[in-house]
Amino acid sequence: MNILDTKLSVRLSIWVALLLGFGTSAIADPAPSAQPREPAAIYKTICGYCHGKNIGPIILGRGLPKEYITSMARSGPNGMPAFRPTEISNDELDALAVFISQSDAAEGEYGQ
Amino acid sequence: MSEINRREALGLGVAALAGSLVSASAFAGAQLPDNVSKGDYESALKAWRSIVGEEWVFADTATLQPYMKKFIPDPFNRCVPMGAVAPQSLEEVQAIVKVAGKYGIPLWPVSTGKNMGYGQASPATPGQVILDLKRMNRILEVNVELGTALLEPGVTYQQLKDYLVENDIPLWIDVPTVGPIASPVGNTLDRGVGYTPYGEHFMFQCGMEVVLADGDVLRTGMGSLPNQKTWTAFKWGYGPYLDGMFTQSNFGIVTKMGLWLMPKPPVYKPFVVQFPKVSDIDRMIEALRPLRVSSLIPNCVLMMGAAYQLAMFKRRDEIYDGPGDIPDEHLERVAAENGLGAWNSYFALYGTQDSVAAIEQVVRPVLTAAGGNVYSEEEMHDNPWFHHHQQLMQGGLNLDEVGLTRWRGNGGGLAWFAPVGPVTGDDAREQAALATAILSKYGLDYTAAWAIGWRDLHHICALLYDRSDEQMHRRADECYRELVNEFGKRGWGVYRVGTAHMELAAQQFGEKNREVNQTLKRALDPKGIIAPGKSGIYN
Numbered sequence: 001m002n003i004l005d006t007k008l009s010v011r012l013s014i015w016v017a018l019l020l021g022f023g024t025s026a027i028a029d030p031a032p033s034a035q036p037r038e039p040a041a042i043y044k045t046i047c048g049y050c051h052g053k054n055i056g057p058i059i060l061g062r063g064l065p066k067e068y069i070t071s072m073a074r075s076g077p078n079g080m081p082a083f084r085p086t087e088i089s090n091d092e093l094d095a096l097a098v099f100i101s102q103s104d105a106a107e108g109e110y111g112q
Numbered sequence: 113m114s115e116i117n118r119r120e121a122l123g124l125g126v127a128a129l130a131g132s133l134v135s136a137s138a139f140a141g142a143q144l145p146d147n148v149s150k151g152d153y154e155s156a157l158k159a160w161r162s163i164v165g166e167e168w169v170f171a172d173t174a175t176l177q178p179y180m181k182k183f184i185p186d187p188f189n190r191c192v193p194m195g196a197v198a199p200q201s202l203e204e205v206q207a208i209v210k211v212a213g214k215y216g217i218p219l220w221p222v223s224t225g226k227n228m229g230y231g232q233a234s235p236a237t238p239g240q241v242i243l244d245l246k247r248m249n250r251i252l253e254v255n256v257e258l259g260t261a262l263l264e265p266g267v268t269y270q271q272l273k274d275y276l277v278e279n280d281i282p283l284w285i286d287v288p289t290v291g292p293i294a295s296p297v298g299n300t301l302d303r304g305v306g307y308t309p310y311g312e313h314f315m316f317q318c319g320m321e322v323v324l325a326d327g328d329v330l331r332t333g334m335g336s337l338p339n340q341k342t343w344t345a346f347k348w349g350y351g352p353y354l355d356g357m358f359t360q361s362n363f364g365i366v367t368k369m370g371l372w373l374m375p376k377p378p379v380y381k382p383f384v385v386q387f388p389k390v391s392d393i394d395r396m397i398e399a400l401r402p403l404r405v406s407s408l409i410p411n412c413v414l415m416m417g418a419a420y421q422l423a424m425f426k427r428r429d430e431i432y433d434g435p436g437d438i439p440d441e442h443l444e445r446v447a448a449e450n451g452l453g454a455w456n457s458y459f460a461l462y463g464t465q466d467s468v469a470a471i472e473q474v475v476r477p478v479l480t481a482a483g484g485n486v487y488s489e490e491e492m493h494d495n496p497w498f499h500h501h502q503q504l505m506q507g508g509l510n511l512d513e514v515g516l517t518r519w520r521g522n523g524g525g526l527a528w529f530a531p532v533g534p535v536t537g538d539d540a541r542e543q544a545a546l547a548t549a550i551l552s553k554y555g556l557d558y559t560a561a562w563a564i565g566w567r568d569l570h571h572i573c574a575l576l577y578d579r580s581d582e583q584m585h586r587r588a589d590e591c592y593r594e595l596v597n598e599f600g601k602r603g604w605g606v607y608r609v610g611t612a613h614m615e616l617a618a619q620q621f622g623e624k625n626r627e628v629n630q631t632l633k634r635a636l637d638p639k640g641i642i643a644p645g646k647s648g649i650y651n
Contacts, residue, residue: 053510054425075181082178084178
């Protein structure tokens with residue numbers, strides 16, 4: 001059996017195990033996270049899907065004022081969604097604005 | 113009060129609009145319902161603050177700003193909340209509902225409020241308080257063996273995906289187009305659709321926890337059994353199946369929902385079949401139908417028009433600077449220049465190497481014989497539109513379609529008009545012609561896609577306009593209304609609609625349908641405090 005065959009065999013085993021019920025048992029994650037998320041993580045999982053992906057304008061590396069960034073996030077100008085404190089808390093947004101304002105341009109981002 | 117008067121009292125219809133807005137009293141820049149005094153509202157706010165804390169009640173213009181955002185046409189700005197309250201637990205929701213009942217203040221529940229072209233967090237009528245469930249964001253259970261999950265409404269697709277990846281759980285999610293910021297619970301309750309074999313989201317929902325208007329809690333299906341074992345595994349429970357009543361409705365507030373997750377297959381192979389001519393629409397659909405109905409193609413197939421695809425990443429003036437509608441021949445040429453067809457149908461095969469190869473041998477000749485060009489990753493490489501669908505058809509996340517909002521200018525106007533028809537080429541051709549004619553009359557483009565659910569065809573017209581252009585904003589609203597009416601007359605009802613047009617959409621389905629919904633509403637929510645106007649339903 002070559003390496004490719006072995007990999008396929010392993011993947012098949014996982015799939016079949018899942019279907020037949022030999023997988024891991026139930027997992028629960030009941031604790032709501034009260035910890036503020038890191039700005040880089042928020043940027044990656046929200047902002048970065050549009051900004052730097054030819055959807056929204058590039059905002060990293062431009063030295064945008066912090067107040068401007070928080071205002072944009074809460075108001076959602078033009079084609080941008082607005083983000084509520086329940087989605088990005090005030091503390092998280094303050095840290096995110098600092099992160100965006102002080103970041104260098106990101107490699108791999110493209111568009112306007 | 114008669115049913116018509118009840119609707120009019122909530123400020124429905126353009127004719128009733130002026131009077132209702134003048135008579136309503138202003139509070140924090142919004143409108144109070146006629147039967148609620150400023151004192152009552154202030155008492156309710158005080159009670160809610162004691163339940164959730166000061167920082168999670170929003171009642172002034174500044175803090176309500178993010179709740180005001182919408183892409184849909186609403187030229188009279190009726191769909192505006194007067195406040196918002198954000199609980200973090202079931203018990204807080206129950207307490208909030210009891211306060212709302214005491215003072216007669218309507219609550220408009222939202223999960224994440226990110227449905228884009230369907231109104232976002234905006235309520236269907238003025239004078240409502242948003243019940244923002246985003247803080248209820250617990251993934252309560254993922255059963256790896258059964259492929260089930262139990263979620264709260266504030267969980268996003270991003271959060272669920274991250275959880276599965278971080279815990280190395282080989283299950284997939286199925287996303288709508290704005291997955292990272294949208295909610296599986298919210299999207300399923302609005303009967304949204306996605307891209308994998310689990311793309312008809314409500315089919316893969318199982319079990320709910322619902323707060324009723326009196327604050328009591330109902331668990332549907334098997335969830336009401338003591339020591340239940342199959343709440344998220346067996347859909348039907350015993351007796352009448354109730355879950356459907358809590359989708360696209362205002363009969364209760366869903367605070368937990370079960371859904372099924374697809375086992376990650378060993379092999380995933382995405383394809384696109386392109387048809388070069390705009391006029392190819394009927395033969396494309398005729399070719400795809402048997403493959404989809406038989407489940408040889410197992411996923412929800414998205415058939416994307418070139419204009420829709422181009423609008424994701426380009427602006428209209430980049431591809432056309434002539435007068436009037438974009439000519440078909442021009443669109444076909446620009447599409448080809450971008451590696452697209454006039455129609456681009458994305459599908460995927462899932463399974464083992466052998467099973468995928470065997471089905472590909474059946475599928476390819478059928479589509480090729482119909483005039484389509486079938487491509488996979490080998491040919492499409494980094495084509496951005498292929499990449500977009502390649503991600504979505506395996507439950508991947510992106511926000512590429514937010515780009516649609518820039519097509520006609522910077523104002524961010526988008527409304528999805530989505531009538532449903534049977535999966536036949538003739539029907540699709542008729543619908544396309546009607547939509548094109550109506551949109552053209554208002555100076556708007558036919559930027560459309562089709563989604564084969566199974567036997568049904570969702571016709572997803574992205575009505576794109578510049579919301580900062582007042583005249584175009586009004587035209588977009590008039591156009592949307594004509595689309596709903598003209599399609600409705602011909603038997604094409606919408607599967608879903610934005611908050612500003614729910615009343616109009618409900619009218620298409622007839623008075624008996626509305627009477628039954630109203631009877632249910634009065635039985636379950638006699639004070640009418642849960643989302644009046646949702647799907648055109650009032651107490």
